[in-house]
Every structure is written in structure tokens, then in C-alpha cells.
Amino acid sequence: MNILEIENFFGNSSFFLLFLSMITYWIQIAFRLKTLNFGRFLMIGANFCLLSLLILRWKESGHFPLSNLYESLMFLSWSLSTFHLILENIESNQENSFKIENFFLFDFNNKNQEKKFFSSNQMKQPFLGALTSPTALFTNAFATFSLPIEMQHSSALVPALQSNWLMMHVTVMILSYSALICGSLLSIAFLIFTKNLNLDFNENESSLTPSSAENLVSVFPNSENTEFFASASGLTEPMKVSPTFFDVNSQPNSTNQISSEKNFSETNLFKTKFAETLDNLSYRILGIGFPFLTIGILSGAVWANEAWGSYWSWDPKETWALATWFVFAIYLHTRLTKGWHGKKPALIASLGFIVVWICFLGVNLLGEGLHSYGFFK
Amino acid sequence: MLTISRAGGSSKQRQPISVTPAPDVSSSTPAKQASSQPPQQQQQQQQQVSLQTSTEAPADAGAAAAAVAQPDLFKVVSRKVLKELASLPRAIGIMAVITGLSALGTIIPQNKGLEYYLSNYPTEGDKVLGFLDYQLLLLLQLDHIYSAWYFYAAIGLLGASLMACTYTTQLPTAKVAQRWRFASTPLALRKQGTPQVLPSARLSDVASQLAAKSYQVFLQDGQLYAFKGLAGRLGPIGVHIALLMCLAGTAWSGFGTWKGTAMCPEGQEFVVGQALRPASSLASYPAGADTVLQVNKFTIDTRPDGSVAQFYSDLTLRDFYGKELLTKRISVNDPFRYNGVTMYQTDWSLAALTLRLVEPGTTAAVQSGSEAGSTAVQNTGQVLQQLQSEAQQQQQQQQQQPAAGSSKAGLPQRSFNLPLASLEGGPGVPMGTKLYATFLPLELPPEDGRPPRGISILARDLDTVTFYDSKGQFAGVRRAGSGKPIEVEGLGIVLEDIVGSTGLEIKNDPGVPLVYAGFGALMITTLISYVSHSQVWALQQGSDVVVVGKSNRAKVLFAKELDSALDAVPEVQQ
Numbered sequence: 001m002n003i004l005e006i007e008n009f010f011g012n013s014s015f016f017l018l019f020l021s022m023i024t025y026w027i028q029i030a031f032r033l034k035t036l037n038f039g040r041f042l043m044i045g046a047n048f049c050l051l052s053l054l055i056l057r058w059k060e061s062g063h064f065p066l067s068n069l070y071e072s073l074m075f076l077s078w079s080l081s082t083f084h085l086i087l088e089n090i091e092s093n094q095e096n097s098f099k100i101e102n103f104f105l106f107d108f109n110n111k112n113q114e115k116k117f118f119s120s121n122q123m124k125q126p127f128l129g130a131l132t133s134p135t136a137l138f139t140n141a142f143a144t145f146s147l148p149i150e151m152q153h154s155s156a157l158v159p160a161l162q163s164n165w166l167m168m169h170v171t172v173m174i175l176s177y178s179a180l181i182c183g184s185l186l187s188i189a190f191l192i193f194t195k196n197l198n199l200d201f202n203e204n205e206s207s208l209t210p211s212s213a214e215n216l217v218s219v220f221p222n223s224e225n226t227e228f229f230a231s232a233s234g235l236t237e238p239m240k241v242s243p244t245f246f247d248v249n250s251q252p253n254s255t256n257q258i259s260s261e262k263n264f265s266e267t268n269l270f271k272t273k274f275a276e277t278l279d280n281l282s283y284r285i286l287g288i289g290f291p292f293l294t295i296g297i298l299s300g301a302v303w304a305n306e307a308w309g310s311y312w313s314w315d316p317k318e319t320w321a322l323a324t325w326f327v328f329a330i331y332l333h334t335r336l337t338k339g340w341h342g343k344k345p346a347l348i349a350s351l352g353f354i355v356v357w358i359c360f361l362g363v364n365l366l367g368e369g370l371h372s373y374g375f376f377k
Numbered sequence: 378m379l380t381i382s383r384a385g386g387s388s389k390q391r392q393p394i395s396v397t398p399a400p401d402v403s404s405s406t407p408a409k410q411a412s413s414q415p416p417q418q419q420q421q422q423q424q425q426v427s428l429q430t431s432t433e434a435p436a437d438a439g440a441a442a443a444a445v446a447q448p449d450l451f452k453v454v455s456r457k458v459l460k461e462l463a464s465l466p467r468a469i470g471i472m473a474v475i476t477g478l479s480a481l482g483t484i485i486p487q488n489k490g491l492e493y494y495l496s497n498y499p500t501e502g503d504k505v506l507g508f509l510d511y512q513l514l515l516l517l518q519l520d521h522i523y524s525a526w527y528f529y530a531a532i533g534l535l536g537a538s539l540m541a542c543t544y545t546t547q548l549p550t551a552k553v554a555q556r557w558r559f560a561s562t563p564l565a566l567r568k569q570g571t572p573q574v575l576p577s578a579r580l581s582d583v584a585s586q587l588a589a590k591s592y593q594v595f596l597q598d599g600q601l602y603a604f605k606g607l608a609g610r611l612g613p614i615g616v617h618i619a620l621l622m623c624l625a626g627t628a629w630s631g632f633g634t635w636k637g638t639a640m641c642p643e644g645q646e647f648v649v650g651q652a653l654r655p656a657s658s659l660a661s662y663p664a665g666a667d668t669v670l671q672v673n674k675f676t677i678d679t680r681p682d683g684s685v686a687q688f689y690s691d692l693t694l695r696d697f698y699g700k701e702l703l704t705k706r707i708s709v710n711d712p713f714r715y716n717g718v719t720m721y722q723t724d725w726s727l728a729a730l731t732l733r734l735v736e737p738g739t740t741a742a743v744q745s746g747s748e749a750g751s752t753a754v755q756n757t758g759q760v761l762q763q764l765q766s767e768a769q770q771q772q773q774q775q776q777q778q779p780a781a782g783s784s785k786a787g788l789p790q791r792s793f794n795l796p797l798a799s800l801e802g803g804p805g806v807p808m809g810t811k812l813y814a815t816f817l818p819l820e821l822p823p824e825d826g827r828p829p830r831g832i833s834i835l836a837r838d839l840d841t842v843t844f845y846d847s848k849g850q851f852a853g854v855r856r857a858g859s860g861k862p863i864e865v866e867g868l869g870i871v872l873e874d875i876v877g878s879t880g881l882e883i884k885n886d887p888g889v890p891l892v893y894a895g896f897g898a899l900m901i902t903t904l905i906s907y908v909s910h911s912q913v914w915a916l917q918q919g920s921d922v923v924v925v926g927k928s929n930r931a932k933v934l935f936a937k938e939l940d941s942a943l944d945a946v947p948e949v950q951q
Contacts, residue, residue, distance in 0.1 A: 287907055314523045319482060326473070330473065
């Protein structure tokens with residue numbers, strides 16, 4: 001087997017593993033299976049294959065394997081799966097929920113399955129996986145099947161790319177893309193998930209409270225969730241507590257009253273809780289993607305100034321990176337300063353999802369400007 | 378006194394506080410009211426809030442009162458302007474406009490020249506999108522969006538907004554974050570969120586639990602304030618200041634830059650300052666520009682597959698007295714810096730071919746004899762001499778022609794240069810293609826105006842050239858410096874050298890240090906801003922402890938953390 005065949009093998013394996021992983025996660029969601037953890041292992045396998053592929057290419061070409069579209073797509077696929085694994089790991093560490101012994105425990109008959117499913121934070125795992133695996137699969141498939149073969153070959157670096165900045169700039173940019181894609185996907189998922197959920201929003205809850213001297217931070221009533229669900233599961237009394245920002249239940253005197261006892265469903269409550277977690281998770285992931293994007297853009301600007309003496313030249317890629325930066329800057333401002341949460345910021349993040357893809361793929365496909373790989377032709 | 382750990386089922390014991398009648402309503406009513414109000418009113422309310430925020434600064438409070446008492450027009454106006462500028466919806470609007478315009482600039486090709494727009498955005502027939510023709514496009518300056526006045530205006534507004542926001546909101550936040558600590562009444566506590574009550578608990582236990590979670594805890598007269606991740610609160614302030622530094626640096630670059638390009642053949646030199654033009658009258662002339670740059674050598678390293686590995690220029694900088702200041706071999710990504718002037722390797726071209734004529738059939742090692750030779754050789758030699766002497770006459774015969782001595786045989790002993798011209802953009806040569814050509818005449822230009830007979834030579838790179846005879850037939854390829862002659866039209870030609878030109882971007886940008894400082898600060902502060910700023914307030918109310926907490930980023934995690942801290946607070950039995 002020569003090195004090309006090994007590369008092919010890893011490329012194909014990563015594709016199939018991601019595909020299987022996606023199927024697993026989707027089945028898990030569709031049938032509310034809590035304990036099917038195949039997806040995670042498949043994802044680890046795909047991650048390993050992609051990493052091997054990239055390292056092989058690095059060894060073969062002698063330069064950092066991010067010199068063409070194929071390599072950067074594969075790197076994006078890898079960093080998406082890495083991101084997924086890190087997030088999943090954080091979740092399972094928190095919850096201590098990942099246990100090998102209930103790996104094959106299928107509990108189809110349990111009536112509480114649905115409730116348990118959504119009440120568990122482990123729900124985030126299949127949900128996250130159901131989003132990240134198809135995205136990683138898409139980039140992988142696009143790189144493998146849509147790009148012409150000659151574009152897949154490792155090419156020698158043009159003079160403009162021969163710099164140590166390549167490693168820093170491109171790595172950080174793609175990491176930020178994957179974080180932003182993950183986060184905005186979660187926002188889209190949030191929108192889909194809450195579409196049919198009987199939620200009532202209190203989006204500006206705190207920012208307009210005149211007495212809030214800071215006018216900065218949204219109030220998150222800290223532990224009433226516990227309270228909320230403790231009483232909800234007992235159903236001993238109607239909800240007295242102001243829930244978080246989603247008023248699933250009604251408050252007795254509130255203006256937006258829903259007749260709570262009637263419409264109230266227990267599952268809905270857990271779904272609400274889940275939606276809230278989804279919302280905050282998306283916020284946190286976008287929150288880390290934004291500084292990465294900033295660092296990536298700025299390191300690119302410094303590099304450009306070193307290479308041809310201009311730190312900003314309104315090249316299409318630069319422009320769209322700036323547009324992405326602005327979209328997520330707006331997102332963070334509505335969150336941090338206006339205290340929005342829920343659907344409105346999720347809509348902005350969904351717009352950001354489109355903009356990130358234009359920035360990453362669209363501009364490259366246009367093939368114009370400095371970032372069509374190389375300044376000298 | 379007995380203490381019982383309440384970990385576990387304790388959450389059921391905790392109840393929402395009932396301090397005021399209908400507490401839940403009072404916590405959410407302002408928001409509800411606001412959200413049911415029409416947007417205008419909402420905005421008003423917001424402005425009230427922002428006004429309040431700005432009067433948080435102690436110095437402003439008095440001034441605001443004075444302004445109301447005796448309306449100082451300037452102060453009122455400036456306050457209004459400041460408030461308008463600092464308004465977040467406005468800032469978001471400006472950001473959205475800049476984003477939209479930037480995106481538009483990637484859709485409409487920029488700076489293409491009138492002809493491009495004439496043909497791609499015609500006034501007659503199918504207009505782009507049904508309305509966009511070149512007249513409208515040029516009127517709206519859509520051919521150069523990034524340098525249109527409205528784009529600059531939008532960026533200027535964003536800068537002003539940033540400044541106003543930093544001044545009225547961000548900096549006061551820093552003060553508030555340090556000063557604003559204890560909540561002395563349950564009502565004050567309520568403002569931070571929905572409090573919860575720990576019955577039969579001690580404040581000191583809450584304090585120690587929070588301290589164990591690495592909070593900074595302050596206790597005073599039955600009041601508790603704890604925080605962690607203050608950096609996360611101060612980070613955004615740093616982000617705004619860093620952004621202002623970047624904008625200021627960019628503006629400084631925009632006004633203070635001297636820059637230009639130079640295309641200089643190998644062996645030639647030029648005065649650096651002559652290549653530079655100031656960006657505005659505010660730009661000060663860089664000291665390092667009063668120098669002479671000599672291009673010693675330009676080389677292109679190619680890989681076996683023919684692709685370019687790197688471009689190199691050997692440069693020597695001298696002062697006006699000929700003293701050498703700096704010699705460096707530059708390449709892409711490795712510029713030449715001297716005293717504020719930076720020179721980047723950005724382009725190249727071919728300047729000339731150095732040729733020598735030999736007798737056909739001889740090897741290059743043998744200098745051609747001066748006696749015999751075909752008529753073609755003699756003719757060409759005469760033509761060349763004629764041309765050469767004409768050129769020298771034009772130069773007012775400053776120098777004696779060295780080759781004149783051996784003119785008898787009609788064959789120049791010395792090698793000579795033929796200038797190359799770029800064919801880029803010509804028929805069959807697309808823009809961006811490097812293709813150069815020259816012409817070696819075999820006769821003097823005929824009287825009737827038809828082009829003279831001659832040899833065409835094409836060159837693409839510094840390695841090889843291609844020869845074509847007078848009928849345009851391919852004659853052969855020769856490598857520079859190989860010494861192997863080629864026979865074309867009865868002439869033996871040796872290609873001695875291909876003279877390249879290096880294209881340099883030369884620049885003195887005084888804004889770069891400030892911009893870089895802004896970049897560095899921005900990288901650090903955006904990362905710091907990711908830290909979650911969490912605050913906890915608590916009050917001892919008899920035997921109960923009332924607790925409220927909030928966080929600006931990791932809200933779910935914070936809720937869990939606070940829960941587990943409070944769960945661990947032991948129950949005290951009196």
C-alpha cells in the first residue's frame with residue numbers, strides 16, 4: 001500500500017464512520033433512546049481517521065496540511081468532530097451519565113421514556129451529535145466527491161503561503177468556523193425544537209427593569225429550576241415560581257396567562273428545560289467561536305501586512321469574515337447588553353450560520369481574491 | 378446547636394421568597410409591561426435606563442440636575458448626542474449597514490474601470506435585477522464601495538458610537554462592578570433576580586461554601602456579596618478600547634501613509650523617496666526614504682514541477698553619499714525594513730534579454746571571427762549599429778560608442794540588450810499572464826511603412842526564451858546562460874541572460890504600531906470576555922438566609938454551581 005492508498009483509505013473510512021454516526025444519532029433522537037452510545041464511538045473513529053489523513057499529508061508534503069480547499073474542508077470536518085467530542089465529554093463528565101454498563105439497555109416500554117429523555121442532560125449528546133455529524137459528513141463528502149481530483153492532491157505552497165502565520169491563521173480560523181457552525185446549528189435546532197412548544201417568552205425580562213443599575217446582564221433566576229421541577233414532578237401545586245425565561249406555566253397574575261393546569265404537560269416542562277439548556281449551550285459555543293474568529297482575522301491581517309504591506313485590502317474572504325464577525329458581534333450584544341435569550345438571538349445566529357458558510361465555502365468557490373490560495377499566480 | 382447536612386432533599390425546603398405581595402408578579406411585571414408596549418415606548422424606557430446608567434458616575438449626577446435647573450444648551454445637546462450615539466440599537470443598525478455594504482462590495486466587482494460597468498450593467502435591454510444600470514451604479518459609487526463617502530461615514534459613526542458607548546456605559550460599568558456590592562434589603566436583592574430562602578441557615582456557612590467554589594466573598598453586617606470571574610465583566614470594556622485603538626490606528630494609516638510601487642530591473646537603482654506618494658497632506662515624509670535602493674539580483678526559485686517556490690531580490694540601500702546602509706535578500710513574507718520604510722516583494726516582470734551574435738554553426742565558446750560572415754549577419758550587425766548610434770545620437774552622444782571600433786565586420790563583439798515588452802492583455806493573452814516579447818530587426822525599417830523583417834523572441838520566465846523566425850515559425854528554445862547558440866534566419870544567437878525586474882511595494886505606515894497594539898489587545902480581551910462573571914448576594918433575615926445570584930454567560934452552569942453550593946449549606950437547629 002502506498003501512501004496515497006492509505007490516505008484514500010482514511011478518507012473513505014472517515015466518511016463512512018461519520019455517516020454511521022449520523023444515522024445512529026438520528027435513530028437515537030427518533031426513538032428517544034437514551035442509552036445508545038454508538039454515535040460517540042463512531043465519531044471518535046472518524047476523528048482518528050481524519051487526523052491520520054491530515055498527519056499523513058503533512059508528512060508527505062512537508063508543509064502544514066492546510067494549503068488547499070480539500071485539506072481545509074477535511075480539517076473543518078475534523079475540528080467539527082473534535083468540537084463535538086469535547087462538548088460531549090464535558091457533558092458526560094458533569095452528569096456522570098456515560099456508563100458502559102447501560103450501553104445496551106433499551107427501554108422501549110417505559111412510559112416515562114420521553115420524560116426521562118428530555119430531562120436528562122445526556123439528551124444534549126444525541127442532539128449535538130445529530131447536528132454535528134451531518135455537518136462533518138457534509139464537509140467530508142463535499143471535499144471527497146465534489147472537488148475535482150486534481151484539487152484534492154496536496155499541492156506545493158505558493159510563496160505567499162510560506163510563512164509560520166499559515167499555521168496560526170488558518171488553524172484558528174477553521175476552529176472558529178467549526179465553533180460558530182456548531183453554535184449556530186444549536187440555535188437552529190432550538191428554533192425547530194421550540195416551534196411547536198407552547199412557550200411564552202420573556203425576552204427582555206431584565207434589561208428593561210429600570211432599577212437595574214447595570215443594564216447589562218440578564219437575570220437568570222438561579223436555582224428555581226430545581227424548585228420548578230421538584231414541584232412539577234410532584235404536581236402537588238400549580239407553579240408559583242417564576243420559571244426561567246420561558247414561562248411554560250402561567251403565573252397566577254401575569255398578563256400572559258396560559259391556563260396552566262390544563263395545558264400543562266410534564267414532558268413539556270422537561271422540553272422547556274431542555275430548550276433552555278440548548279439556548280445556553282449555543283450561547284456558550286458561539287461565545288468561544290467569536291474570540292477565535294477575532295484572533296483568526298487579526299492574525300491574518302498581521303500576516304497580510306508582513307507579506308504584502310497592507311493589513312486590510314477588502315478581499316472577498318476578508319470582507320465576509322468581517323461580515324461574520326459583525327453578525328456574531330450583534331448576537332453577543334443582544335445577549336450581553338440587551339439580555340435577550342431564546343428565539344431572537346437564535347434567529348441572528350441562524351443568519352450567522354449562512355454567513356459562515358458563505359465566508360468559508362462561497363468565497364473560495366468564486367475563486368477570486370487573495371484567498372483563492374496564492375497571491376502570485 | 379446541631380447542624381444537619383441538607384444535601385439531597387433540601388431543595389424542596391427552599392422556597393421563593395415572599396417579601397412583597399405577589400412577588401412573582403413584581404419581578405416580571407416591568408418586563409411584561411415593556412414587552413407589551415409599542416417599540417417607541419420601549420425605546421424611551423431604554424433611554425431612561427441608559428440615562429440612569431450614565432448618571433451612575435457621581436460627577437454626572439450633579440451636572441444632570443444642573444442641566445435640568447438651568448438649561449445649558451451645549452450640555453443638553455451634547456448629552457443628547459452622546460445618548461443617541463451610545464444607543465445600542467443604533468450601533469447594531471450601523472454594524473448591520475456596514476455588513477450589508479461590505480457584502481455588496483463582494484457581489485459587484487470593485488474598481489474595474491468604466492468600460493467594465495458599461496458592458497456589464499447596460500442601460501438598455503436587460504438591466505441587472507431590472508433596475509441597476511451603470512449610471513445608477515456609478516452615481517451610488519457602488520464601483521468603489523469601500524472608499525465611498527457613505528462607507529467612511531458609516532465607519533466613522535461606528536467609531537463615534539464606540540467612543541460614546543465606552544464613555545457612557547463601559548467605563549461606568551467598571552466603576553459599578555467594583556463599587557456595587559452589598560444588597561442591604563430583600564427588596565434590593567430582588568432586583569438581581571428571583572431570590573430563594575434557606576431556612577435555618579447561617580450566612581457564614583453560605584460564605585464558606587461559596588469560597589470553596591473559589592468565589593471572592595465579602596461579609597458585612599449580615600450581608601454577603603460574592604463574585605468570581607470579574608475579568609469577564611472587564612473584558613468587554615477592554616474590547617471596546619482595543620477596537621478604538623484599531624480604528625484610530627487605521628485612520629492614522631489612512632492619512633499618514635507614504636507608499637508606492639517600483640518595478641526596477643536588476644542592476645539598476647532608484648531614489649526610494651521618488652517612488653513614494655503621500656496619502657494626504659498630513660503625512661510626514663519618512664526619513665528612511667532619502668536613500669538609494671539598488672537591485673542587485675532578482676531570482677525565481679522553481680520546483681521540479683515548474684511551480685514557483687519563492688521570489689528573491691537582493692537589495693542594497695545606500696545613502697546619498699554612497700554609504701551602504703543595509704543589504705538584504707528579501708522574499709515574499711520577508712520584507713526589507715529600514716528606518717520606517719518597508720519594501721515588500723510583491724511583483725516581478727522581465728526587463729530585457731542579453732544576446733550575443735555568433736557565426737552560425739559555431740559553438741558559443743569561440744568568439745565569432747570578425748572577417749567572414751553571412752550577409753544576414755552583416756545586415757543585422759549594421760541594423761543594430763545603426764539603431765544603436767541613432768539611440769546614442771538621441772542621448773547627445775555623451776559616450777563614445779565602444780563597439781564602433783569593430784564595426785568593420787558588422788558584427789557586434791559585445792553582447793547587447795533587447796528590451797522586453799509585456800504582452801499582458803493583448804490578443805490571446807489574458808490579464809494576469811506573464812508573457813514578454815522582443816523583436817530583433819533584420820533590416821532597417823522600410824520606407825513604405827511596412828514592419829521590418831526580424832526575429833521575434835518570447836519569454837515567460839527567467840529561465841528560457843522561445844525564438845520565432847520572420848515568418849512566425851517556431852525556431853527553438855534556449856536556456857539563459859547555457860551558451861548554446863541558435864540559428865535563426867541565418868543568424869547565430871546566444872542568449873546570455875534574461876534581465877528580470879523586481880516589483881516592490883514600498884511603504885511607510887506610521888499607524889501600524891497603534892493598529893498592532895489594538896490587535897494584540899483585542900485578541901486578549903475577547904478571550905478574557907469569555908470568562909463568566911458570576912455574582913451572589915445574600916442576606917441574613919432572622920434564621921433564614923435569602924440568596925440570589927446571577928451570571929452573564931454560563932448561566933446553566935452557574936445555576937448548577939450555586940445549587941450545589943447551597944445544598945451543602947448545613948441546616949442549623951436552634
